[in-house]
Amino acid sequence: MADSAINDAFVEFDRVQKSYDGENLVVKDLNLSLPKGEFLTMLGPSGSGKTTCLMMLAGFETATHGEIRLDGREINNIPPHKRGIGMVFQNYALFPHMTIAENLSFPLEVRKFGKSEREAKIKRALDMVEMGSFGSRRPAQLSGGQQQRVALARALVFEPELVLMDEPLGALDKQLREKMQFEITHLAHTLGITTVYVTHDQTEALTMSDRVAVFDDGRIQQLAPPDKLYEEPENSFVAQFIGENNTLEGVVKEINNGVALVQLDGGELIDAKPINVSKPGERTRVSIRPERVEYNKERMQEGAHTLKAEVLEFIYMGDIFRTRLRVAGNDEFVVKTRNAPDQVRLKPGEQIEIGWLPEDCRALDA
Amino acid sequence: MSDTTQTGPVLAADGTPLKRSLARALRMQKIRALMLIAPLLLFVLLTFILPIADMLFRSVENQIVSETLPRTVVALKDWDASSGETPDEAVYAALAEDMKIAAQAKLHTRVGSRLNYEKPGISSLFRKAGRKVKKWDIENDGPFKEKFLDLHKGWGDPDVWRTIQTYSPKFTNGYFLNAADMQKGADGAEMRPENERIYWTLFKRTLFMSLVITTSCIVLGYPVAWILANLPSKSANLLMILVLLPFWTSLLVRTSAWKVMLQQQGVINDTLVWLGLVADDARLVMINNQFGTIVAMTHILLPFMILPMYSVMQTINPTYLRAAKSLGATNWTSFWRVYFPQSVPGIGAGSILVFILSIGYYITPELVGGTKGVFISNRIAFHISTSLNWGLAAALGAILLAVVLLLYYAYDKIVGIDNVKLG
Numbered sequence: 001m002a003d004s005a006i007n008d009a010f011v012e013f014d015r016v017q018k019s020y021d022g023e024n025l026v027v028k029d030l031n032l033s034l035p036k037g038e039f040l041t042m043l044g045p046s047g048s049g050k051t052t053c054l055m056m057l058a059g060f061e062t063a064t065h066g067e068i069r070l071d072g073r074e075i076n077n078i079p080p081h082k083r084g085i086g087m088v089f090q091n092y093a094l095f096p097h098m099t100i101a102e103n104l105s106f107p108l109e110v111r112k113f114g115k116s117e118r119e120a121k122i123k124r125a126l127d128m129v130e131m132g133s134f135g136s137r138r139p140a141q142l143s144g145g146q147q148q149r150v151a152l153a154r155a156l157v158f159e160p161e162l163v164l165m166d167e168p169l170g171a172l173d174k175q176l177r178e179k180m181q182f183e184i185t186h187l188a189h190t191l192g193i194t195t196v197y198v199t200h201d202q203t204e205a206l207t208m209s210d211r212v213a214v215f216d217d218g219r220i221q222q223l224a225p226p227d228k229l230y231e232e233p234e235n236s237f238v239a240q241f242i243g244e245n246n247t248l249e250g251v252v253k254e255i256n257n258g259v260a261l262v263q264l265d266g267g268e269l270i271d272a273k274p275i276n277v278s279k280p281g282e283r284t285r286v287s288i289r290p291e292r293v294e295y296n297k298e299r300m301q302e303g304a305h306t307l308k309a310e311v312l313e314f315i316y317m318g319d320i321f322r323t324r325l326r327v328a329g330n331d332e333f334v335v336k337t338r339n340a341p342d343q344v345r346l347k348p349g350e351q352i353e354i355g356w357l358p359e360d361c362r363a364l365d366a
Numbered sequence: 367m368s369d370t371t372q373t374g375p376v377l378a379a380d381g382t383p384l385k386r387s388l389a390r391a392l393r394m395q396k397i398r399a400l401m402l403i404a405p406l407l408l409f410v411l412l413t414f415i416l417p418i419a420d421m422l423f424r425s426v427e428n429q430i431v432s433e434t435l436p437r438t439v440v441a442l443k444d445w446d447a448s449s450g451e452t453p454d455e456a457v458y459a460a461l462a463e464d465m466k467i468a469a470q471a472k473l474h475t476r477v478g479s480r481l482n483y484e485k486p487g488i489s490s491l492f493r494k495a496g497r498k499v500k501k502w503d504i505e506n507d508g509p510f511k512e513k514f515l516d517l518h519k520g521w522g523d524p525d526v527w528r529t530i531q532t533y534s535p536k537f538t539n540g541y542f543l544n545a546a547d548m549q550k551g552a553d554g555a556e557m558r559p560e561n562e563r564i565y566w567t568l569f570k571r572t573l574f575m576s577l578v579i580t581t582s583c584i585v586l587g588y589p590v591a592w593i594l595a596n597l598p599s600k601s602a603n604l605l606m607i608l609v610l611l612p613f614w615t616s617l618l619v620r621t622s623a624w625k626v627m628l629q630q631q632g633v634i635n636d637t638l639v640w641l642g643l644v645a646d647d648a649r650l651v652m653i654n655n656q657f658g659t660i661v662a663m664t665h666i667l668l669p670f671m672i673l674p675m676y677s678v679m680q681t682i683n684p685t686y687l688r689a690a691k692s693l694g695a696t697n698w699t700s701f702w703r704v705y706f707p708q709s710v711p712g713i714g715a716g717s718i719l720v721f722i723l724s725i726g727y728y729i730t731p732e733l734v735g736g737t738k739g740v741f742i743s744n745r746i747a748f749h750i751s752t753s754l755n756w757g758l759a760a761a762l763g764a765i766l767l768a769v770v771l772l773l774y775y776a777y778d779k780i781v782g783i784d785n786v787k788l789g
Contacts, residue, residue, distance in 0.1 A: 058688075058692055059691075060688055060691075079691075080688070080691040080692055081691045081692075081693075081694050081695055081696055081697075081700075082694075084694065085692060086692070086693075087688075087689070087692035087693075089685050089688070089689055090685075091683065091685060093683070093685040093686055093688070093689035095686060095689075095690075095704055095708075096708065097707045097708055106690070106693055106695070106703070106704075107693035107694050107695075110693065110694045110695045110696075110699055111694055154693070155692075155693075158693070158694065164692075
């Protein structure tokens with residue numbers, strides 16, 4: 001996909017590097033291109049370089065090496081105020097000495113719009129985020145969620161084609177955050193705006209984005225749509241970082257017809273799908289998602305691979321059961337099962353047999 | 367519903383009114399708080415509030431005339447000052463009696479100098495008269511009118527008598543009139559002749575120069591405060607020491623340093639002459655005038671401007687500037703429309719501080735101000751310690767205090783005191 005997107009790329013990072021001190025690279029060789037209208041999320045732990053990338057795109061940091069292109073034009077040397085990129089900041093950065101309407105009027109005034117046109121645009125933008133009646137309030141008089149909406153309206157009021165968001169929902173409580181996640185994606189898609197969104201919250205990244213770029217150590221570890229990212233992680237960092245994940249360590253014995261035979265450290269032999277292991281003798285981490293593991297014999301699918309396990313803990317979570325097991329010497333092996341009427345509730349100490357399909361089991365780098 | 371059940375005050379569990387119950391519960395706390403501040407309160411009361419009140423009272427107090435010359439004051443009551451004639455014998459007789467008692471108690475010269483503030487020359491009239499009157503026999507030596515006129519023809523001047531009459535009440539607005547360049551003429555208050563109006567000029571100059579000093583402090587201090595607030599804390603601390611350094615140096619030393627710098631044979635003039643920018647016989651006059659006072663005081667008061675500005679700027683999140691730029695504003699627009707308005711409370715706090723400090727400043731104008739660069743406070747000091755006219759000094763001080771309070775009030779109305787932040 002990345003290759004085909006090159007031609008109609010709207011935002012492009014071309015071999016971009018960034019160093020603050022001249023000794024360490026915060027961003028190492030970043031190549032990324034996204035087409036118009038895409039919602040791309042940069043996801044990663046803090047210090048992974050994602051915010052630096054965003055700031056380079058906004059123009060607040062300069063790239064040490066490489067080119068950043070917007071709509072085919074190199075923007076490395078264009079100051080931020082001439083880039084015409086809308087931005088939503090982590091703490092909203094609403095100007096405290098101006099009313100909401102004045103905050104929204106600001107980008108229009110510096111663009112020399114007439115008064116009536118300004119008012120029409122402000123009204124439209126505020127209505128869009130359902131804050132139409134708040135124009136005369138000051139930011140301090142609004143709740144966090146309302147400030148968030150206003151910040152969004154302000155970033156959109158001058159109709160930029162690209163909007164950057166730097167962890168905009170970080171300060172909101174869980175319920176409000178989920179509501180805003182939906183609203184932001186909805187708005188972005190309705191308006192057809194290209195969005196680059198930075199977050200360290202993987203749920204947010206999965207639910208909102210068209211594609212997610214997982215950052216670690218200054219590099220993109222994987223760039224893929226959410227479902228692919230979750231189901232087909234390309235390395236163990238991504239597998240660990242996105243969602244919950246069970247890992248079993250071992251050594252590759254042989255690879256045949258796209259199936260790897262792995263000997264776990266406990267001596268058990270299992271089949272796995274080789275992802276980034278290439279030859280026998282290599283150490284590997286085998287990754288299985290907790291919801292792909294089954295312990296109910298009647299539900300076990302044909303061809304499932306089975307292992308012995310001991311129940312350590314059973315947690316009732318309402319919609320699901322979370323069972324912690326000891327499998328092949330790993331005490332942190334977790335199984336998630338749906339709370340169905342015929343579902344078995346396990347007790348600590350029980351000896352059971354668990355199973356999964358070999359294609360759900362991925363042999364990744366160690 | 368509750369209206370019918372609870373008509374009276376809310377009651378506590380034991381039936382006493384809740385308010386009284388609460389007051390009792392809080393009383394111990396209040397007493398303890400009061401005890402804690404009592405030493406300081408007492409100290410401030412005794413050393414600050416009472417002396418100031420006493421000084422301010424002196425600006426209207428005028429008991430000395432009626433206390434020292436009680437009979438004369440009574441006798442003068444019916445005399446018509448506008449007639450242009452001297453009072454009759456009864457008044458002179460009363461004066462002779464009062465003067466004799468006063469001279470024996472050696473009080474006559476005090477009245478003389480008090481009245482001398484209002485009409486120069488009276489002091490010597492009283493001094494001479496006192497010496498002679500002591501030997502008079504009040505019962506038999508009359509009539510006294512001629513005797514007084516023999517002593518000095520000044521006793522026949524209706525103006526002298528008018529002055530005594532005017533200042534016989536226990537309280538007077540004379541000091542205030544004087545402080546406002548006015549005097550009590552035959553027809554009530556009138557302006558003094560042009561060439562005698564010094565206080566009005568001094569007040570205007572004090573206000574004007576304080577404004578200039580405040581403005582130059584803002585202009586010089588703002589960029590420094592901005593840099594302080596935006597540097598990484600390590601270098602900011604170093605810079606802060608440089609800002610605070612003057613604070614740790616004696617005021618006199620700093621003022622004297624300016625004397626060295628600014629005088630005609632001083633460092634700046636020498637350098638300019640050496641560079642050939644100024645001719646040796648046309649050295650700049652930079653001291654003992656308003657320029658010297660403004661330069662020295664700006665330097666001395668600068669930290670009072672920088673510190674409040676700095677503490678306010680520190681609270682302004684740099685993201686605001688980024689946000690403004692991302693919205694399309696140039697560097698200047700971002701600063702002017704987003705950063706500057708948020709730093710105004712700091713400017714306000716610094717300005718009040720510097721303005722009020724400079725309006726009452728004394729040492730620096732005294733040392734580098736010459737005659738053209740002195741403030742009203744220097745005149746007050748003159749009346750306190752040299753001319754000993756404490757009443758006038760008190761009146762000038764009261765006016766100064768009133769002006770400051772008025773400006774503070776106006777500032778509160780225009781800018782709002784809530785907008786002033788010291789940190």
